[in-house]
Amino acid sequence: MSTLAWFASFSLVVWVWLLLGRGFFWRTDQRLPRRAARARGERARWPGVVVVVPARDEAEVLPLSLPSLLAQDYPGPASVVLVDDGSTDGTGRLAAGLARRYGGLPLSVVSPGEPEPGWTGKLWALRHGMALARARGPEFLLLTDADIAHAPDSLRRLVEAALDDGRDLVSQMARLRVASFWERLVVPAFVYFFAQLYPFRWINAARPRATAAAGGCVLLRTEAAVAAGVPDSIRAALIDDVTLARAVRAAGGRVWLGLADGVDSVRPYPGLGELWRMVARSAYAQLRYSPVVLVGTVPGLALVYLVPPGACVAGLAAGDAAAAWAGGAAWAVMAGTYLPMLRYYRRPWWTAPLLPFTAFLYLLMTVDSAVRHHRGRGGAWKGRTHAGNGAAATGGEFASRHGE
Structure with missing residues (x-):
């Protein structure tokens, strides 16, 4: 097996685990009951x-x-x-x-x-x-x-x-x-x-x-x-x-x-x-403002969301059947888990395979969130900037308070 096929196979294993071992997160049946x-x-x-x-x-x-x-x-x-x-x-x-x-x-x-x-x-x-x-x-x-x-x-x-x-x-x-x-x-x-x-x-x-x-x-x-x-x-x-x-x-x-x-x-x-700013505002906070966690998150997201379609397409183009099969299978499981959420939002089923592209955008938003934080602009919202260490300041006051 090629290196690409190994990466695709590992991604497939991760997706099978996400499908069956992550609390059936992809289901949309956790709703308030309707009583008579x-x-x-x-x-x-x-x-x-x-x-x-x-x-x-x-x-x-x-x-x-x-x-x-x-x-x-x-x-x-x-x-x-x-x-x-x-x-x-x-x-x-x-x-x-x-x-x-x-x-x-x-x-x-x-x-x-x-x-x-x-x-x-x-x-x-x-x-x-x-x-x-x-x-x-x-x-x-x-x-x-x-x-x-x-x-x-x-x-x-x-x-x-x-x-x-x-x-x-x-x-x-x-x-x-x-x-x-x-x-x-x-x-x-x-x-x-x-x-x-x-x-x-x-x-x-x-x-x-x-x-x-x-x-x-x-x-x-x-x-x-x-x-x-x-x-x-x-x-x-x-x-x-x-x-x-x-x-x-x-x-x-x-x-x-x-x-x-x-x-x-x-x-x-x-x-x-607007969506980018909404996600970037808190994405790095979700990683506890840790560069170490960020360094682990970026390749992790790439392995889970980007390798499957990349391996499928590259495998088909290069005649690497193992990479194409493993990548395609992982991509199919990924898209299948996304279908219930698309139905909840009344979106067409054929948009499910686009999830890797959206995940790539989220990866970039997460990196941008970290960059904003280290430049003193983390958590910016309606004229206020949250410092990430418990402080909150208004626009231009942030730099003077933190000496940046």
Whole structure:
């Protein structure tokens, strides 16, 4: 066998293991159950819930998302707190106007001011909103992003799942927007890679082997938040959703994560640049800012995602049957595991073989994330830059604070 055939064979072995031994990550069946209307009506008491929405310069998406929260069909006491995190586009005023126009759940709009040192902007906003929410004595907090639109029964289904299964944190991975060419190419793979890294079945098992949440939609039991000390205990986390879930589980809480039905992101990413910045913002943080891990990740991704199609094509061109067969088989398994996610996003099956190209883009985004971090621009988001060591600074303040 040629060297190329050996590499392709090893990649095939990895894909067979991913297919069968990684918690069936590729399946999309981890969803909230839908209960009959009769069963819903039999609940004697519905606990109080306060929805906390951190928002920074979200005037573009709020008209598409906030009315859906105000219109929640929830049988118990519920209210919404929108935390205007230093917006310059009138986000707070717009939110108040939408509440007057649409009615529904009562809305409070508050502003915490600029974050203190050691806090990311989102978690600083959540700290302020959660403190205000807890003063109202709710049993649950719904932490949801400003770009997330909820079906009318979303809050009720989340609470049902938490109560019926005894969960302290119930999170749904919102269905992201797939309208533009680049969204269709990149977004389903983003969720696929996340599930591969954190298999939902492993998270939800009686004896969990992984822990994660999706920050766009997190229902959190108030007493679990207090026990875990959040958000203070995770104040510097750039990947705050995964860190939140780990804090809750470390405090003895039970966590559930699944794909959403009726929880949708309305934020547009029309071009590759917007998607690139979204991924590069936190990719290196996922590697714990470690150059050693990065050096291992790049060839690992190349072996798993790029070798199969390369070996298949090169093997066919050079008459290397072993390389072509092993590469083609690995490529076929890869594409097969991607099909359920494409169906979830209502994308055609024939785009599954394009996954290696998308993986190559993610590889470049990860490398770019590391470069941005070492240049002092890691975690940049809406005028703020997260230093990756617990500090958060605004735009031009970063260099002066860190002497760069």
